[in-house]
Amino acid sequence: MKIVVVGGTGLIGSKLVTKLTEHGHEAVAAAPGTGVDTLTGEGLAEVLVGASVVIDVSNSPSFERAAVLEFFETSTGNLLAAEAAAGVGHHVALSVVGTERMPDNDYFAAKIAQERLIEKSPIPYSLVHATQFFEFARGIADAATADGKVHIAPVLFQPVAGDEVARTVGRTAVGAPLNGRLEVAGPTRYRMDEFFRRALAAWGDPREVVTDPEARYFGSVPGERTLVPGEGAVLGRITYRDWLDRDAG
Incomplete structure (x- = not known):
């Protein structure tokens, strides 16, 4: 079947295009670099001709409150309208575990609106909520650094490999629409501060990780279970150590 992957040149999107193609589908990457812009609508009608499924894994270039909300509302509205005109039968979107549990977070609020x-x-639709990707761990540590120390809240944390997110999204896309959501997370649940102590040690990074109950996670203070899935989540098999050894050298 023809499956259009919006955001198909990014981290998860490129993995999806590869995996879907390997399984015999016509997977098309749709992104500004391929002539498709969901914010303006440019190229949408053309790329959706003959598409059975659309997977949206696009992301806002800015996390500022007004900008991120405008991105997700405008791009999603344009995309859904174009899908309806093209007769697309399944819309799949990648979102984040915990969106509804931290609505004061600008990014999470925009994902809720989407x-x-x-x-x-x-x-018909399916929503896949993923925990944070292993690939973004260094960025989280850098964003949490103040005066040379990494301030991390002692809350539950269950990150996942991008490959396993892509696999779950792909399987969802070729199945029947859920008209609901499923969650995907890594195999190991940590305390977030402990995860980063282990991660920085594995990176050979000398920064101290400070356990800070008031530490912010992209602008908001997470609760104990904000960032972890509920019962019934799809759990990956790749541990962070294995991923680091395999994918990060």
């Missing part, structure tokens, strides 16, 4: 548009659309 999901509401999808749920109100007549197009």
